[in-house]
Amino acid sequence: VVPGDAAVVEAVCARAGELLGPPEPPARVHGDLWAGNVLAGADGRWWLVDAGAAHGGWREADLALLALFGGLSTGCRAAYGEALPLTDGWEERVALHQLHPLLVHAALFGGGYGRRAVAVARSYR
DSSP states (O other), rough: HHHHHHHHHHHHHHHHHHOOSSSSOOEESSSOOSGEEEEOOOHHHHHHEOOOOOOEEOOOHHHHHHHHHTTTOOHHHHHHHHHHHOOHHHHHHHHHHHHHHHHHHHHOOOOTHHHHHHHHHHHHH
């Protein structure tokens, strides 16, 4: 991420409190939820594995991370809604919750992650 683009990301981060929607109590979240950490059992139940980053946080963040790396199915979204409905507008905040993991991946792996993070930040200006 080049300096001019970093300013765009920083501006969005400064507005995070406003952009993240209404407050809700922290929930136990996986913290590293991607398709490789979701297993389908023979009994049809789903299991989450490798929860070393579990913490109290935004439920939307887990779903956003799962969507970022290709594992958020309609069934998963429905199950979340049945257990405890998500806050109105959560789908519009998915990309915002993806900003942090995109920046981490940009620092670790380079490539298009930085460009994608900047594009996300620009969409919230």
